[in-house]
Amino acid sequence: MTSTSSAPRLTRRMVLKATAAAGGGLILSLSFPQLKAARAAESGADFAPNAFVRINPDGMVTFTIPQVEMGQGIYTALSMILAEELDAPFEHVKAVAAPPNDKLYGNPLLGFQVTGGSTSVRAFWKPMRIAGATARAMLVQAAATKWSVDPASCRTENGEVLHDVSAQKAPYGDIVQAAAALTPPQDPPLKPSSDFKVIGKSLKRLDTPDKVNGKAIYGIDARPAGVKIATLASCPVFGGKVAHVNDEQAKTMPGVRQVIVLDDLVAVVGDHMWAAKKGLNALDITWDEGPNASVSTADILNGLMSASEKAGAVAKSTGDAAKAQGGETKLEASYHVPFLAHAPMEPMNCTVHVRPDACEIWVGNQVITRAQGIAAKVTGLPLENVTVHNHLIGGGFGRRLEVDYIAKAVRIAQKVDGPVKVIWTREEDIQQALYRPFYFDRFQASLSGGKLAAWSHKIAGSSVLARWAPPAFKNGLDADAVDGAIDFPYETPNLHVEYVHAEPPAVPTCFWRSVGPGHNIFVIESFVDELAHAAGQDPVAFRRAHLEKEPRLLACLNLAAEKAGWGGALPARVGRGVACQSVFGSYVAAIVEAEVDDEGEIAIRLVTAAVDCGTAVNPDSVEAQIQGGLVFGLTAALYNEITIAKGRVQQSNFNNYRMMRINETPAIDVHLLRNGESPGGIGEPGTSIAGPALANALFAATGVRLRSLPVDRKQLAPRKAA
Numbered sequence: 001m002t003s004t005s006s007a008p009r010l011t012r013r014m015v016l017k018a019t020a021a022a023g024g025g026l027i028l029s030l031s032f033p034q035l036k037a038a039r040a041a042e043s044g045a046d047f048a049p050n051a052f053v054r055i056n057p058d059g060m061v062t063f064t065i066p067q068v069e070m071g072q073g074i075y076t077a078l079s080m081i082l083a084e085e086l087d088a089p090f091e092h093v094k095a096v097a098a099p100p101n102d103k104l105y106g107n108p109l110l111g112f113q114v115t116g117g118s119t120s121v122r123a124f125w126k127p128m129r130i131a132g133a134t135a136r137a138m139l140v141q142a143a144a145t146k147w148s149v150d151p152a153s154c155r156t157e158n159g160e161v162l163h164d165v166s167a168q169k170a171p172y173g174d175i176v177q178a179a180a181a182l183t184p185p186q187d188p189p190l191k192p193s194s195d196f197k198v199i200g201k202s203l204k205r206l207d208t209p210d211k212v213n214g215k216a217i218y219g220i221d222a223r224p225a226g227v228k229i230a231t232l233a234s235c236p237v238f239g240g241k242v243a244h245v246n247d248e249q250a251k252t253m254p255g256v257r258q259v260i261v262l263d264d265l266v267a268v269v270g271d272h273m274w275a276a277k278k279g280l281n282a283l284d285i286t287w288d289e290g291p292n293a294s295v296s297t298a299d300i301l302n303g304l305m306s307a308s309e310k311a312g313a314v315a316k317s318t319g320d321a322a323k324a325q326g327g328e329t330k331l332e333a334s335y336h337v338p339f340l341a342h343a344p345m346e347p348m349n350c351t352v353h354v355r356p357d358a359c360e361i362w363v364g365n366q367v368i369t370r371a372q373g374i375a376a377k378v379t380g381l382p383l384e385n386v387t388v389h390n391h392l393i394g395g396g397f398g399r400r401l402e403v404d405y406i407a408k409a410v411r412i413a414q415k416v417d418g419p420v421k422v423i424w425t426r427e428e429d430i431q432q433a434l435y436r437p438f439y440f441d442r443f444q445a446s447l448s449g450g451k452l453a454a455w456s457h458k459i460a461g462s463s464v465l466a467r468w469a470p471p472a473f474k475n476g477l478d479a480d481a482v483d484g485a486i487d488f489p490y491e492t493p494n495l496h497v498e499y500v501h502a503e504p505p506a507v508p509t510c511f512w513r514s515v516g517p518g519h520n521i522f523v524i525e526s527f528v529d530e531l532a533h534a535a536g537q538d539p540v541a542f543r544r545a546h547l548e549k550e551p552r553l554l555a556c557l558n559l560a561a562e563k564a565g566w567g568g569a570l571p572a573r574v575g576r577g578v579a580c581q582s583v584f585g586s587y588v589a590a591i592v593e594a595e596v597d598d599e600g601e602i603a604i605r606l607v608t609a610a611v612d613c614g615t616a617v618n619p620d621s622v623e624a625q626i627q628g629g630l631v632f633g634l635t636a637a638l639y640n641e642i643t644i645a646k647g648r649v650q651q652s653n654f655n656n657y658r659m660m661r662i663n664e665t666p667a668i669d670v671h672l673l674r675n676g677e678s679p680g681g682i683g684e685p686g687t688s689i690a691g692p693a694l695a696n697a698l699f700a701a702t703g704v705r706l707r708s709l710p711v712d713r714k715q716l717a718p719r720k721a722a
Helices: 074-086 120-147 172-180 208-213 273-281 297-307 321-325 368-379 404-413 426-431 464-468 515-534 539-545 551-564 619-639 685-702
Strands: 015-020 026-031 050-055 061-065 093-097 155-157 160-163 168-171 228-234 241-246 256-261 265-270 284-288 313-318 329-337 349-354 359-363 386-390 420-423 439-448 451-461 495-501 574-583 586-596 602-612 667-672
Touching (some): 050 172, 074 120, 120 155, 120 160, 228 256, 228 404, 256 273, 265 404, 321 495, 329 515, 349 404, 404 420, 515 574, 515 685, 551 574, 551 586, 551 602, 551 667, 574 685, 586 685, 602 619
Parallel strands (some): 602 667
Antiparallel strands (some): 160 168, 241 284, 349 359, 349 420, 574 586
């Protein structure tokens, strides 16, 4: 999903309601001013994001968390923010997943209940602080009233209100009922960062113990009573249909209970996954492949190349774009990047029980109001009759921003008596998924006096937003497709960015970890590197000269260069490459050191990253997310692409859509620049910066400029004498 560089202005003047909970606790509901969301759901309705805090009489704090935990550490980070302002012991905070409700739990940056775009901490940084500060102020008032003292003479610490003069103290749990009867303050003071005791510490994650001891429940772990297991097959050509199914042999397989034939898929229901899979393999299916059976990757590339020659929607233009064709030195280049699958470790799955009057779903999904909505649409049930249990997600990366798999599971469940868990095989997931778009880019730029005089960038590719959030696709412009391009950080008097909307035939696309910047940072930072060499300048020095108005990014670049030993001597066919970015509200510079052997095989020796994400709520999680993002991005750059032949995806499993292995993973040094700025996003920046830093290192090692991904090792191997 698109990253958000500017948020709606949130103030502390918000409507608050305090109520006594069942059992005598304090429930605080925090409701923001109604804001028109730029990327609201299709209805375009106003929304009021809410955070709910419950403090029980035993002093424990239950935090109903709007966002979904899928490995990024937000249960911990958001709980830390709340605990900080509440002055509650962090170990007293328990996070529970919120049910689907856009009005109560909408993401303030995106307008509805969604986890993505590296927005979770950015979006809820201030709301969580206000919620904690408000509850703390009410607890202080309750204690002060009880003691007949001035609230200003009280303080809070470790889940207690203290009055030092009289040596009195009250645990929060003892005064929650009194606090619940008070009118919430309209403008509670927030802590200065100098008083932070929790924020900024590397704390152990809340979700780790249960993941280690096996108690954690992911979507695939849900087992309602009487559940059966199903797996499915769709036409290998996108858009194809079922023509004929012979299920005679499949029904004789042990454990097979049912064969379900729908217009576009076939499913087998069994007592367990093995029975369902064996039954599916035993089916004799004839497919009507439809109009897309001749589509190939070459067709798609040629189509995008042709589209890129047309005029596009102007995303940004300053100065005179025509000057990109002049100057002392003129460069032109074209780049392209492939379709990519998400391949999360937890296979795609959804458990559904459809009854005549209700539908119940167990799943891990990044946008659960849409999960609820699609089930209501498929079944025809009222929305309130659809219950969604959202679970931990074993890898989302944007794939679980979609609800296509939920719709299929509900359709299958309508034919099953009782609950059924639908599990996609790895092959079915990779070959029948939605993919990161294929993009083709054209550049023109000119240099004068060794400085960038003009820059022109045209992007051609599909629009995920046009399908996923139609109101956000306006005047032919997809804000996500140009994200990272219109944020071009290098100073130039003439800059022009265009987008050409061109949908490839047959292949469905969706958001992929690092979204728009995942493609744009690769092509931009690679072409900037070309310009540096054309100017006869060191790539770091060239970037420095153009970042005078971007001090935070410049500081990252300087730190990364220092820590990586930039400029130091290296052996033959070893090179260092640099890349910079300011996306997702964070600033990152990365340097990759890589070696290329005579066969073109690559060994990444070291990655050094300098990161300014403002306030690092949990530095350990920030470092982990940068490391994980870099591994994800390096894996894609080294190995991954989805190719199409005869309308079919050619990759099927990790043998031909492979992951970076442990022994291939380099040392990754992450250095944080600390400041008091509001937090930026951190889940995706590592992914978007990995590819260009690697490609630039490979150029430094071999002199070969790679203008497409994944890496073509044949190009890197030195030509042998005949």
